[in-house]
Amino acid sequence: MELLLLNLGSPVSKSRIIEILWGARAGTGTIATLESYICGIRRAIQPGDTRNGPLRTANSGYVLDPELVDLDLSAFRRLVQDAGQAAPREAYAMLTEALELSADPLLGSELASDWADEARIRLGAERVAAQVRTAETAVLLNRPAESVRWAQAAVASEPLNERAWTVLVTGYELSGLPVEGLSAYARCRRIFDRDLGCAPGPALQAAHLRLLRQRAEADVELSEVLAALLYLGESMKGHRHAPEAGPDALLTRENAGRILDSFLQRARAAV
DSSP: OHHHHHTTTSOEEHHHHHHHHTGGGOOTTHHHHHHHHHHHHHHHHSTTOTTSSSEEEETTEEEEOTTSOOOHHHHHHHHHHHHTTSOHHHHHHHHHHHHHHTOSOTTOTTOOOHHHHHHHHHHHHHHHHHHHHHHHHHHHTTOHHHHHHHHHHHHHHOTTOHHHHHHHHHHHHHTTOHHHHHHHHHHHHHHHHHHTSSOOOHHHHHHHHHHHHHHHTTOHHHHHHHHHHHHHHHHHTTOSSOOBSSSSOBOOHHHHHHHHHHHHHHHHHHO
16 A cells, blocks of 8 residues: 555556565465455445545556545645745745655654665655755745754755755854854864765855854954965965955965964964
């Protein structure tokens, strides 16, 4: 029954069902056993009318009529799809409803089989994608706290999902929490370096830079250090003009180096 629910509206052949459920253990009497199971299911879900209920025979197999079956998984996928065509406010409502519908374990955690595990993995990936879209939509609606919550859930499930990290850092930025955002970026960078051997991409690096600037606005020393880092970075790219360290002066390479050296010495002394 679960196989047919996962393929709601699409016929599943008897041979496919047997392959999934019995595999190499299938014998000459397996088809008769399957047909017996199907008869039992029909009697249970459509008593007195075994031919005209939701479970139909089709294409040498079986299919559940989607018009006669209310399935949370189908509703989840339909809401996510419809959200892609909706305005942000309506899309956010659809996505949050979809995530609520899919919160419970798929097929029940007690069902242990390879095909059930594969179905759970697929749904898990779909849920993470929906969580990221929900977080991004919350950003558009200026709801940074909700954006952070959905992004945290996505990152917890998929630590290598760069899009989830990007919206998480952006959510902290919009919440006026640069320290939390910088901490999240640092965690992401460590995970990417350890597991992928690479650094975060341009979008996440840009969000990180905005956080650095936001953090430096309230701290003169950090502002000077950031300006020195930017100056040296631009110099390494071959740019002739340095960014301003303050409103009236330009940095030189020597001054930038002195600022960074002084900052690092104080940081070492504090450890």
